[in-house]
Amino acid sequence: MLTSGVKHVDLGVFNMIQATKDGKFKGDRDLQFTLANGGMGLGKINPAVPKALIDKMIGIKQKIISGDLKVPTTIK
Helix, strand or coil: CCCCEEECHHHHHHHHHHHHHCCCCCCCCCCCCCCCCCCEEECCCCCCCCHHHHHHHHHHHHHHHHCCCCCCCCCC
C-alpha cells in the first residue's frame, strides 16, 4: 500500500476554538479542510514505495493545491 489520506480533525477543532476565543467564529456553515490549508494530508508512506512514485504523488498534490488539477466531487 502506498499511503492513506489523513483528515486533520485536530486542526479543525483547534481553529474553531481559536476563532471562538478571538470572537471570529461564524456558525451555520461548513468548514473546509483541504490540502492547501493543512486540513488534509498523507499518512506514513511505506519505505518500499519507489521514490519515483512518491515524487509523482507529491507533484499531483502540488497541482491540486495550485488549482491546476481539479479533483472530481461526483462520480459520473
